[in-house]
Amino acid sequence: MMYKPRRMHPAAVIFNFLRFMKELTFAIVAGFLAFKGTSFGYFIAAVIAVVVLALVFSFLSWYRYTYRMEGDELRIEYGIFIRKKRYISKHRIQSIDLTAGVIHRMLNLVKVQVETAGSGIDSEASLKAVRREDGEALRTMLKRMGEQPEDTEQISSDKSANPVKKITAKRLFIAGSTSGSIGVLAALFAFVFSELEQFIPDHFFEASYAWLIGLGITIIIGLAVVVLFLLWVLGIAGTMIKYGNFTIAKQGEELFITRGLLEKKQLTIPLQRIQAVGIEESMIRQPFGFATVYAEIAGGSLENGNEYSAVLFPILKKDEVASFLETFLPAYVPEERRLVPIPGKARKFYVLRSMLPVLLVAASIMYFFPQLNWVSAVLFIISGVFGWLRYQDGGFLIKGDRMTICYRVWNKRTVHLFHRRIQAFEMMQHPLQRNQGLATLKLSIVGMLGAGKHFKLKDLEERVVDRLFDWYSYQKKER
Template identity: 55%
Template sequence: MMSEQRRLHPAAIIFNFIKAIREALFVIIISFISFKDDYLFYYLLVVAGLVLIILTISVLSWYRYTYRLVDDELQIEYGIIVRKKRYISKNRIQSIDLTASVIHRIFKLVKVQIETAGSGMSAEATLKAVTVGQGEQLRRELKVVQQGEGGEDFTRNQEELDSPSKQISWNRLFVAGSTSGSIGVILALLAFGLSEIEQFLPDQFFNQTFEWVIGLGISIVIVLAIIVLFVLYLLGIAGTMIKYGNFTIQKNKEELFITRGLLEKKQLTIPLKRIQAIGVQESIIRQPLGYVTVFAEVAGGSLDKGEDFSTVLFPIMKREEVDAFLQEFIPTYVSERTKLHPLPKRALKFYLFRSVIPFFIVAALVLYFYPQFIWGPVILLLASLYLGLLRHRAGGFRTEEKLLTIRYRVLSKNTMIIVHKRIQSYEKKQHKLQKSQQLATLNLSIIGKLGVGKHYKLKDLAVNDVDLLADWYSYRKKG
């Protein structure tokens, strides 16, 4: 038990400094654009003074931040002028995650993030830079479950556990990157970035660029566009491989350990008791190839991990491998997910109608502004009708003794497996058109990340089916 007070590694000064500079970067750039012509010298003086102040605060913040373990309690003291103390009992800790960015790995350090049930938007405590050995020691002493001895690489300890483990292959990782659809996200970010930069660049620059592009000729422009799209596609693949490189999931008693990342190595701890639902996602791109992503909805947690609102348990696997994966790691959630009760045929018209609403909006705008491009909305209409058909075909449910499985589609097809006791609320809804067709919509809620509700909706089920599900939820017996 470490009872003496300790400071973080001096590299924490670097992390404090980088964080403060990043937060002030936008103001620095805007100020440079505003004062670069007439007041550049004074601007540089102010920036130099600001950097010196940030560096001084970073050093003092590191020096005044101490931690120690006393009687199964982590005690943290921090604050330059106003001293604050935080006490975290071992019994309140839900998970302890270790992360190593590129800078951490250079100095052989890790970041320790400690979460409790009430962590909220951020972790209960974050030790920005400690040695690998100290990080492992903290995890051992703060967790009831013993997890091996400290060592050179914090991922090695988990590999030595006598427990189930599964690692993604590089071939599968490449498939995950090439089918991730991240090129759309990159294009959206690029368009947003260009729209923001545009206001700071002179009009002459855009006029010259436009004239240069026109002068190239249509064939060269098309070739350049293809090259740009291909480069963005490769960037999407690289981003996925960097994020999920060396992805490994391991189970040790009542916890799952996930290690991933090439540049920033993350190790996440997921207590099984905090899992509220298991999801199987099939994107439009991956579904024809038979690949899925398995994820979990975990109660509590924070956004400090850099994770999405759902935690990926395995980035990509074949559809037929899912049951064996769940049986090995989370047997409670094994269900007959392929044998679902489908939506009634009379619900199809509702799905088709909802899907073509975007068509009418786009068609109206195009007809008003660009009537010569009316073929665009026609293509959108066909795509919308097909999407509505896919959503109707995807919808379904199944109840087992303690499990509810529902399937729905927005763009990707999602199958959610929920244990009965995790369902927080059940609601039945009907509008007049649904009543005339003997249909209804069900809403389910569970506890999601940050402790807020996570909601699932299955539209246009037969009323009898919704009532049967209500009986199952309320433990009511028929007759």
């Protein structure tokens, strides 16, 4: 048992050291560039001193960090010079997640992250390295007396069933192929290149430009295709590493998600923390009938790059979503009824909003490169079609105390949420909307870090928004 103070595994010293060095990377690189010509010996001596100090502080941080269970509390004491104590009641804990990176898995260790409703950017408690059996035992002890969920509409009536669903290799490959990460990688490559450009000699650019000109247009296009193909392959690899072995299981009133090839993550999602469930169809996946199912979670932290929304399953066929939700979250099964659409007179606003950002780019092209006027025409057509898609996909549906809204920013999103989860209900109007009898509806729920998560449905009929206000206010009075 854990009633006596315990220290983490000594491997935590390594993780502390790596964290210190990561935070100092920018300063070391800046110092290298500043002193590479003169006083370089002093720079090397300073770096060695910093490394030694980082090792000392890493060891002391590990040695002074203890944890134990006492009564209904997880008690943590830490701090090198100033001793700090943190007591976390079981009843405040929202989730306990276990993560295992490459080093963790080699040493049979896990990282334990304890989340509460007010964790903020960092976890309430983070044990960087403990033995796997100790981490699992701690999670069991902390969950043993957890709070009962307050929302009975989210709990399955069959508590004896423990369904499990795992992603297949084929679906994982499709998820990577249609992830759209090629654009992100291209932007990242361009950013890194722009930062390194100042260190590349001018004659290198001149020689490279002359070499490209000599290749001919066909070979240049071929090279571009090869680069895009490599970025696409990297996108597939990144998705497969992130979501490899993705498994979701339901046990009682919690969902357990395991994913990752290099870094294995085990996430716990209590049903009472789910504020809304969404279905996302990207521009690439929608024509093929694929979607991602995700949940908006209250509280938690963004430590280690955790997403604002929790992915419940990376990729499903659209016609599989209903059965998936029926199994894991039956209260959120989509209705077969059609959504109430955006009124026809709002179409022009959606198209104009989409085309306005393109106007400046098109005007610049027409002024500086008049021979490329056709590019401006193509951009206008694409933006107009995109605006029409935003209009076409918008809509809402009310059934009892549940609301469904559908909208598109880049990807199409369909969000299901219950009335009691709506924290704010707002109507907004600008003069053009007021003249047309239209209004924008804005809904807010509690999201990650306890901050608001907002959904907007633009250009609804003003009288329709008034009726939705009556629905929201009436439900509040009923409570």
